[in-house]
Structures are given as structure tokens and as C-alpha cells.
Amino acid sequence: MSDNKKIAKELIEAVGGRENIHSVAHCATRLRFIIHDKEKIDQERVENTDKVKGAFFNSGQYQIILGTGTVNRIYEEVDKLGINSTDKSEQSKEAAKEKNTFQRAIRTLGDVFVPIIPVLVATGLFMGLRGLVMQEQILALFGMTPADISENFLLFTEILTDTAFIFLPALVAWSTFRVFGGTPIIGLVLGLMLVSPALPNAWEVATEAEPLYFLGFIPVVGYQGAVLPAFFAGIIGAKLERAIRKRVPEALDLIITPFLTLLVMIAAALFIIGPIFHTVEEYILQGTLFVLDLPFGIAGFLIGALNQIIVITGVHHIFNLLEIQLLEKFGNNPYNAIVTSAVAAQGGAALAVGLKTKSKKLKALALPSSLSAFLGITEPAIFGVNLRYVTPFVMGLIGGGVGGFAASLLGIKGTGMAITVIPGTLLYLNGQILQYILVNIIAIGTAFVLTWLFGYSDKKLKDVETA
Numbered sequence: 257m258s259d260n261k262k263i264a265k266e267l268i269e270a271v272g273g274r275e276n277i278h279s280v281a282h283c284a285t286r287l288r289f290i291i292h293d294k295e296k297i298d299q300e301r302v303e304n305t306d307k308v309k310g311a312f313f314n315s316g317q318y319q320i321i322l323g324t325g326t327v328n329r330i331y332e333e334v335d336k337l338g339i340n341s342t343d344k345s346e347q348s349k350e351a352a353k354e355k356n357t358f359q360r361a362i363r364t365l366g367d368v369f370v371p372i373i374p375v376l377v378a379t380g381l382f383m384g385l386r387g388l389v390m391q392e393q394i395l396a397l398f399g400m401t402p403a404d405i406s407e408n409f410l411l412f413t414e415i416l417t418d419t420a421f422i423f424l425p426a427l428v429a430w431s432t433f434r435v436f437g438g439t440p441i442i443g444l445v446l447g448l449m450l451v452s453p454a455l456p457n458a459w460e461v462a463t464e465a466e467p468l469y470f471l472g473f474i475p476v477v478g479y480q481g482a483v484l485p486a487f488f489a490g491i492i493g494a495k496l497e498r499a500i501r502k503r504v505p506e507a508l509d510l511i512i513t514p515f516l517t518l519l520v521m522i523a524a525a526l527f528i529i530g531p532i533f534h535t536v537e538e539y540i541l542q543g544t545l546f547v548l549d550l551p552f553g554i555a556g557f558l559i560g561a562l563n564q565i566i567v568i569t570g571v572h573h574i575f576n577l578l579e580i581q582l583l584e585k586f587g588n589n590p591y592n593a594i595v596t597s598a599v600a601a602q603g604g605a606a607l608a609v610g611l612k613t614k615s616k617k618l619k620a621l622a623l624p625s626s627l628s629a630f631l632g633i634t635e636p637a638i639f640g641v642n643l644r645y646v647t648p649f650v651m652g653l654i655g656g657g658v659g660g661f662a663a664s665l666l667g668i669k670g671t672g673m674a675i676t677v678i679p680g681t682l683l684y685l686n687g688q689i690l691q692y693i694l695v696n697i698i699a700i701g702t703a704f705v706l707t708w709l710f711g712y713s714d715k716k717l718k719d720v721e722t723a
Contacts, residue, residue, distance in 0.1 A: 493521040
């Protein structure tokens with residue numbers, strides 16, 4: 257029997273057996289169970305299972321942290337054992353029944369934006385690579401200057417870096433329709449209509465072009481790079497489509513439903529939803545810039561110190577919207593460098609625990625968890641080590657605050673989002689990579705030293721485990 261198969265069987269037994277499991281899914285690091293009876297879970301047995309880095313209830317799910325790569329293999333073994341598997345989005349709907357209104361709203365926001373993030377990550381990497389290639393020092397190595405770069409090459413790089421943001425409303429509307437039970441392709445077409453070349457380009461209107469005016473006073477423009485207009489158009493459009501489908505004879509559904517949905521929604525999006533929520537979007541952006549521009553590194557310290565607490569609560573997806581707005585508007589993202597400090601610091605705290613402890617089990621847990629954090633995933637470090645003993649987590653928060661403070665003072669801005677620490681270096685090839693590395697060292701070093709000196713000892717470990 258393979259180790260992963262054995263672990264899968266042990267976990268199923270530890271959570272109360274297959275009859276206590278409603279469904280199971282997984283994300284990048286966690287195995288996620290919907291459980292019938294929480295009382296049947298043997299928490300100690302789960303946590304003592306090989307390769308398990310922690311387990312807890314969150315968002316109506318019993319989540320077992322296994323780490324990147326490992327979780328996929330163990331999920332496959334669980335699936336082979338005949339457990340009712342489902343995808344994450346379907347399981348989220350089931351888990352949502354146990355959440356309050358605010359939690360459901362944040363979860364929905366995450367379900368909409370998380371599938372879009374990979375293409376924005378790719379776009380950010382393209383921006384970083386272009387920034388690297390276009391630096392005078394790099395070109396000089398090949399005996400070139402920026403003036404030697406051909407227009408066709410620049411056009412090619414613009415295709416790589418601009419496409420996702422030009423058609424961002426189409427991506428948002430597609431994903432929103434998918435989450436709210438509409439037909440995704442209808443959402444995609446609705447989003448494409450919002451950036452139709454027949455409409456005045458939003459970026460050109462912002463500089464010198466004039467919008468179209470309907471009825472003499474309603475300005476109509478394209479919504480290139482807009483998020484909220486497409487998001488709310490997607491919500492209303494999906495609900496409208498479902499309402500129409502219930503009332504249309506099945507024989508006419510294929511023709512009438514998409515026709516009426518698109519006709520009503522493009523009119524509503526251009527004349528009502530778009531103008532209203534584009535204004536709201538501008539206010540949100542200005543508020544974000546106000547916070548990020550607070551003097552003396554205050555914003556960096558606060559965000560860096562509080563970020564991982566927000567991650568624990570599960571409401572961090574709300575910041576995806578802010579990062580997308582920053583990238584669309586300015587082509588850079590100062591929030592990423594600050595958040596990187598928070599992530600790196602938790603890894604530094606876990607590293608200190610792993611190197612200082614004499615417990616072989618804790619060392620085997622803490623050291624891989626710190627590496628996971630340095631690759632941008634903090635759950636193993638937080639739930640498996642730092643939060644379990646509390647003080648290392650607090651020291652990690654302090655390290656994140658200090659690193660964020662440094663990032664704000666240095667004015668570091670990434671070219672993308674969603675990847676941090678070691679992988680995140682690719683977002684700073686625009687000339688700020690040394691500052692980025694320095695900020696990571698500051699965050700990791702602060703958390704490591706504080707944890708080593710004040711945050712952890714094997715005596716504290718014994719006190720916690722016998723409490």
C-alpha cells in the first residue's frame with residue numbers, strides 16, 4: 257500500500273468514516289470535507305496523521321492542510337476509495353449554507369475573481385519581463401539602446417501585456433454568470449459588448465476623446481479595464497436569464513432566452529449599471545490610493561501586520577478587486593510588495609521554530625512549512641505551526657508590519673498580483689528586484705529573530721500541548 261493511500265484511509269477514518277462525509281474537494285494546499293457530524297471527528301488523530309500540517313473548520317468546511325502537490329496526490333487516493341468528490345465551487349455552495357451574509361458575499365467575490373487571477377498573473381509576468389528587456393543596462397549588454405527596439409516587437413509585447421485588461425469586463429462577466437447560475441458564454445458576450453470597438457474607448461475618453469451621449473445627457477463609453485460594471489451586470493444578467501428561461505417554452509428557449517438577456521442587459525449596462533458603478537469604482541480606487549499614500553510608511557506597516565489575520569478570516573478575496581484596479585489604472589501594484597512581507601514573515605517565524613526546536617516531529621513540520629511560505633503559501637506555516645503556539649504567529653505579524661513599512665518607504669511596485677516572496681521576484685524585473693529582495697530579508701529576519709528570542713521554546717511547546 258502506498259503512503260498516500262494509507263494516509264487517505266487514515267484521514268477518512270479520523271473524520272468519522274465515509275458515512276460521515278458529505279463530499280470532499282481540494283484547493284492548492286488543503287483537503288476540504290463537508291462533514292455531517294462534527295462530533296465524530298478525531299482531531300488529534302487527524303493532526304497526528306503523516307503529512308498533515310494542521311486541520312480546522314472554516315467556511316463550513318473541515319480543512320486539512322497538506323501542502324502544495326501533496327494534497328493532489330492524497331485527494332486522488334481519497335477519490336479512488338469512493339468518497340463523494342466534487343469541485344470546489346460546488347462544495348462552496350454547500351458550505352455557504354452555514355455562513356452569514358457578509359461571509360457569503362466575500363466567498364462569492366472570491367469565486368468570481370479567483371479563476372481570473374492566473375491570466376492576470378501571466379500578464380504581470382509579461383510586464384515584468386518587458387520591463388527587464390527594456391532597461392538601458394540590459395540593452396547595453398547587447399550593444400543596443402531603447403531606440404533600437406523595433407515597433408513590431410513593442411506591438412507584440414503590448415499584445416501580451418494589454419489584452420487581459422482590455423477584455424477584463426468579458427472575463428469578469430463570464431465568471432460572474434458562471435457563479436450565479438447563468439450561461440457563461442452569454443456572460444462572455446455581454447462583457448465583450450461592454451468593450452466593443454463601436455463604443456468610444458474608455459482610456460481615450462479619459463484623455464481627449466468625447467463619449468457618446470444618449471438622450472443628450474447619458475454618457476456612453478466602452479468599459480475597458482472596468483470591473484464593477486461587468487460584475488454587477490453579470491449578477492443581474494444571470495438572474496434575468498434564469499427568470500426568462502423559466503417562462504419561455506422549451507422549444508423557443510434557445511432563441512428567446514439569449515436574445516432577451518443580451519438585449520435587456522446591454523441597454524441596462526450601458527445606460528444605468530455602467531455609469532453608476534464606474535463612478536463607485538473610481539471612489540474605491542481613490543480611497544485605496546489615499547490609504548497607500550499615507551506618509552511615513554504607515555500604510556505598509558498596517559497592511560503588512562494585519563494581512564495574515566485577514567487571510568485567516570477568509571475575507572482577503574475582497575482585495576483582489578483593489579489589486580486589479582491598481583494594475584488596470586497604473587500598470588503597477590504597490591499592495592503586492594506589502595503583502596509579500598506579511599507572507600515572508602510567517603515563513604521566517606516558522607523557520608525559527610523549526611531550527612530551534614528539539615522535537616523531531618515539530619521540526620519535520622515547521623521547516624517544510626516555512627519553505628511553503630517562501631513559495632507564497634502560508635497556510636501550512638500559520639495553521640500547522642505559528643498559530644498553534646500563538647507567539648510565533650504574533651512575531652510573524654510584527655515582521656510583516658516591519659517589512660511592509662520598508663516596502664512603503666522604498667515605493668516598491670510590482671507589475672502583477674497573486675504571487676509573492678520567491679515566485680514574486682518575477683514581478684519586479686522592472687528594476688526594483690534588489691529593493692524587493694531587501695524587503696523580504698527585512699520581513700523574514702525580523703520575524704525570525706523575534707521568534708527565536710521571544711516567541712518559541714520547547715518549554716512553551718509542552719505548556720501548549722498539555723494545556
